[in-house]
Amino acid sequence: MPLAVxxxxxxxxxxxxPAVAWGCAxxxxxxxxxxxxFVCRRSHGARGQRDHGGFVVVVLATMAAAAACVGFALPAREAAMRWDGRVVEITAEVTSSASVGRDGRLWFEAATTTVGPPGHPADSSAPVRLGVDPAEGFDLGARIRAVGESSATDAGEHSALVVFASDAEVVSPASGAFGVAAGLKSAFVERSLRLPEPGSGLLPGLAVGDTRAVTSALNEDMRISGLSHLTAVSGDTVIDGGGLRT
Structure with missing residues (x-):
């Protein structure tokens, strides 16, 4: 517990x-x-004291490694955030499940491989959140290309940019284990939709984190009743401003 804290x-x-990351490291x-x-010099101290000192070393070393990880991630995030308020073209790999937001867009997280002006994107590796027109194929592990207006996020957000895509396509569908998982998930959702409402829309969200079939009315009823957290069972779905997002 002390180590985790x-x-x-x-x-x-x-x-x-972020400015203090390397200083902390x-x-x-x-x-x-x-x-x-100090521990090495106390070679004649009690064993319990030596073990305690060793634990402190482990804690400090782990803290240094964590701070360094943040420091190493900063350049790519800052480079991506410079595109705030501009139209960008990105290629990326989807890293989360997708869900329909309150604006009707399909929202998901992705890790970029390129970011830049349309037609001339440059290499980049930063987490982004994309909103696209609802379509099939935007599954975990798929490689996509999108063009849209970007907005930088605040400190503490996982994504460096939020991109409101006006054009998006699946360049390469999910493959390997991700492809198998996407196929099973699609089959499960398809069969779930044959059930009576409202269970047909809610079951995929509870079981696999796919909230695309949850109607806006049901989503609002769950929010008002304080039951929206139930869809967090999947481990991927969270509450976003009173709405469900994955």
């Missing part, structure tokens, strides 16, 4: 205040080296 604490600090590394040297 310490790591989550330093990650939260670095995510909310350096401070934790220096502290870990100092504690390790």
């Amino acid at each position: 310490a790591v989550w604490g330093v990650v939260l600090l670095c995510v909310l205040l 350096g401070a934790c590394t220096t502290a870990a080296v100092g504690v390790l040297a």
Whole structure:
């Protein structure tokens, strides 16, 4: 528990205040080296004291690694965020399930491979959130291309950009294990839709995190009754401003 609390604490600090990421990494590394040297010098101390010192070294080293991970991710995120308010073309791999938002778009998370002006995208590796016109094929693991207006997110958000796509296509469908999972998920949803309402729309959300069949009326009723959290059973669905998103 102390290890988890310490790591989550330093990650939260670095995510909310990105400028301190490398400073935290350096401070934790220096502290870990100092504690390790102190423990080694106390070769005649009690065993319990040596074990305690070793645990502190592990905690500090893990905190340093977590802060460094945030630091390494920052350049790509900052490069992507420079496209705030501009029309961009991206190619990316879908990294989450998709769900229909309150605006009628199909929303999902993706990891970019290129970002840039339409027709001239450059290499990039940053998390983004895309909203596209509802269509089949935007499954976890699929490679897609999209053109749309982008908006940078605030500190603490997983995605560096939100892209409202005006044009989107599946370049390469999900393959391998992702392809098998997408096929099973599609078959499950298809069979679920044969059930009576409202279960036909709700069951896919509860079981596999696919909330596309949840009607706006049912979504609103669940929000009002405080039951929207039930679709979080899938592990992928979260509440977004009172609506369901995956």
